[in-house]
Amino acid sequence: MGNTLLTQERNVPLALLTCKINFTPLPKDQWDDYLLEGAEIDGKVYRRVAGNPTIHIKRGDYFECVTCGTPTSRRRVQHPIKGRSDIHIEYVPYCSNCEDIPSQFGKQIN
């Protein structure tokens, strides 16, 4: 039964799935370059990066791409802080199969 559910979800056209899901912005830090959005429907938890068509669905303790089923990767984005030697780190989810890797260089924090 679990596999049947998986297959059905992956066969849903992405555009249709996007229309059905009402995403809301998640809290972000002021230096973040990427706004994460979340949704929960029928107990299923979804995430996406605002402006990005890729949707990630929670499977147990990890997320995977709704389109291809690849486990979601996280890109470590570094934000230099003006006048200081340390950096802030932002983690950005992406699908290594469907998307280009986000840049590791975030905007400078002033």
Ligand SMILES: [Zn+2]
């Ligand atoms: Zn994918």
